[in-house]
Amino acid sequence: MNRLSKTICILTVALLLCLPGLRTYAASPQKRPNFLVILTDDQAPHTLSTYGNTVCQTPNLDRLAKEGIVLDGAHHMGSWAGAVCLPSRTMIQTSVNVWRTEKIPDVRKRMNPKTYVHQPQKWMAELTEDDLNYCSMPAIFHRAGYDTFRTCKYGNTYEAANRLYAGRSDRHWRDNPVESSDWYREQVMGFLRERESAGAKKPFLIFFGFCQPHDPRVGKPDLLAKYGAVNENIPAAPNPKSPPLQPNYLPAHPFHHGHPGLRDEERVQGVMLKRDEATVRNELGREYACIENIDIQIGIVLDKLETMGELDNTYVLFTADHGISVGRHGLMGKQNLYEHTWRVPFLVRGPGIKPGSRALGNTYLMDILPTLCDLAGLPTSRTMDGRSFKPVLMGEEATIRDVLYGVYCGGTKPGMRAVKKGDWKLIKYDVLDGLVRKTQLFNLKENPDELLEQHHVPTVVAMTGATPKPNQRNLADDPAYAEKRKEMEALLLEQMVKWGDPYRVWDQPDNN
Numbered sequence: 446m447n448r449l450s451k452t453i454c455i456l457t458v459a460l461l462l463c464l465p466g467l468r469t470y471a472a473s474p475q476k477r478p479n480f481l482v483i484l485t486d487d488q489a490p491h492t493l494s495t496y497g498n499t500v501c502q503t504p505n506l507d508r509l510a511k512e513g514i515v516l517d518g519a520h521h522m523g524s525w526a527g528a529v530c531l532p533s534r535t536m537i538q539t540s541v542n543v544w545r546t547e548k549i550p551d552v553r554k555r556m557n558p559k560t561y562v563h564q565p566q567k568w569m570a571e572l573t574e575d576d577l578n579y580c581s582m583p584a585i586f587h588r589a590g591y592d593t594f595r596t597c598k599y600g601n602t603y604e605a606a607n608r609l610y611a612g613r614s615d616r617h618w619r620d621n622p623v624e625s626s627d628w629y630r631e632q633v634m635g636f637l638r639e640r641e642s643a644g645a646k647k648p649f650l651i652f653f654g655f656c657q658p659h660d661p662r663v664g665k666p667d668l669l670a671k672y673g674a675v676n677e678n679i680p681a682a683p684n685p686k687s688p689p690l691q692p693n694y695l696p697a698h699p700f701h702h703g704h705p706g707l708r709d710e711e712r713v714q715g716v717m718l719k720r721d722e723a724t725v726r727n728e729l730g731r732e733y734a735c736i737e738n739i740d741i742q743i744g745i746v747l748d749k750l751e752t753m754g755e756l757d758n759t760y761v762l763f764t765a766d767h768g769i770s771v772g773r774h775g776l777m778g779k780q781n782l783y784e785h786t787w788r789v790p791f792l793v794r795g796p797g798i799k800p801g802s803r804a805l806g807n808t809y810l811m812d813i814l815p816t817l818c819d820l821a822g823l824p825t826s827r828t829m830d831g832r833s834f835k836p837v838l839m840g841e842e843a844t845i846r847d848v849l850y851g852v853y854c855g856g857t858k859p860g861m862r863a864v865k866k867g868d869w870k871l872i873k874y875d876v877l878d879g880l881v882r883k884t885q886l887f888n889l890k891e892n893p894d895e896l897l898e899q900h901h902v903p904t905v906v907a908m909t910g911a912t913p914k915p916n917q918r919n920l921a922d923d924p925a926y927a928e929k930r931k932e933m934e935a936l937l938l939e940q941m942v943k944w945g946d947p948y949r950v951w952d953q954p955d956n957n
């Protein structure tokens with residue numbers, strides 16, 4: 446290199462270092478964000494104060510909501526099995542839609558704790574780019590240099606992706622449920638303490654799951670007492686300290702849900718087929734006791750992240766695998782498409798998110814993975830059906846889609862379908878070999894709790910203390926809304942075609 450070339454080279458380097466953007470990059474490359482994805486098992490948004498609950502106390506989740514964004518329109522897409530967890534959790538890990546999850550050959554495969562040896566490096570190495578799990582949550586973030594860790598339940602969850610987390614500490618959902626939430630928290634704390642002592646520099650992705658408030662909702666004694674609930678020997682009269690009935694409580698659903706023998710509707714410990722006030726209020730007390738305990742565990746982890754100086758560089762997401770009824774509409778389970786069950790709570794805190802913000806979002810759980818990729822600056826994959834809602838989190842958009850589609854067909858076929866657009870929602874039931882064929886049409890702005898004719902019955906009003914307005918009912922057969930129903934019916938069919946729904950309900954054209 447001659448003198449002139451050297452001079453030009455030095456001047457060029459000096460000029461580049463003077464450019465503000467490049468100088469910043471050269472001095473300190475931007476730190477990549479961490480992710481803490483918190484997932485509860487069977488929790489309706491309505492259990493949190495940020496969604497209007499005035500009884501269940503969750504100060505740590507309230508803080509998360511206050512310091513981040515709350516989504517009012519987060520949904521799971523549905524299920525083809527009574528175990529709604531299974532497709533839901535598969536959608537979270539892979540971002541494929543509900544019907545595609547059904548076709549995954551090993552989707553029902555379970556971990557056997559007696560023979561399981563965790564070998565994530567081996568399993569990662571065996572993946573080819575054609576494998577769906579190549580673009581699963583743990584695989585993508587592992588390849589991107591993240592330290593991935595998972596603690597959650599095994600059983601009714603997607604094993605082929607779960608085993609790809611570099612660190613894994615799972616246990617069965619029925620294994621000592623009263624202290625399970627503390628146990629899951631301790632697994633995360635152990636992971637964080639190890640990172641701390643090792644001086645770990647890699648960014649992390651932690652998948653932090655709980656197996657509550659799923660039944661049996663075995664609460665700790667002090668929290669049960671606080672919510673006037675007991676685990677056993679439920680009194681015939683309601684405990685006055687137990688939570689009040691929900692405004693859409695019913696003593697029975699007006700028609701059969703279509704899944705005979707369904708565990709969640711018939712065999713929940715302490716509930717079984719009972720829907721009386723004392724039983725439902727006791728179950729709500731048990732549920733709230735479990736949720737407050739979960740909140741305590743989340744608080745401990747968030748405090749630890751703050752102490753480690755990691756909290757402000759971490760996206761903390763809180764959601765559930767689906768909602769649940771617990772007495773609303775006379776149902777107990779998660780196998781329906783009312784708002785309490787179709788929707789999920791969704792809170793996010795992290796870099797760039799305006800504290801105290803709120804948006805509709807219109808998201809599915811399968812959107813989580815592309816969103817995490819987007820937030821981490823990683824490419825998404827063509828295998829994903831979900832889409833990033835980062836623009837919603839950053840306050841740039843209110844929603845990422847206009848229309849939402851929901852499925853339940855774990856019982857008799859074709860089952861239930863729902864579609865929602867704007868204020869309007871349609872649900873159709875075609876079950877028990879044509880014995881139940883029903884349509885419901887709701888204006889959710891005027892009737893957010895999806896009240897039915899049965900909610901107007903004086904004995905029900907006396908129990909809930911909520912007097913419905915005349916138009917707070919199913920509008921499907923009201924001639925004034927015939928056009929709206931027609932429009933929503935067409936929209937439902939369009940969505941069923943779009944997502945590859947293999948079934949049609951009785952009044953839709955045959956798809957053969």
Ligand SMILES: [Ca+2]
Pocket residue numbers: 486487529530659766767
């Ligand atoms: Ca669940």
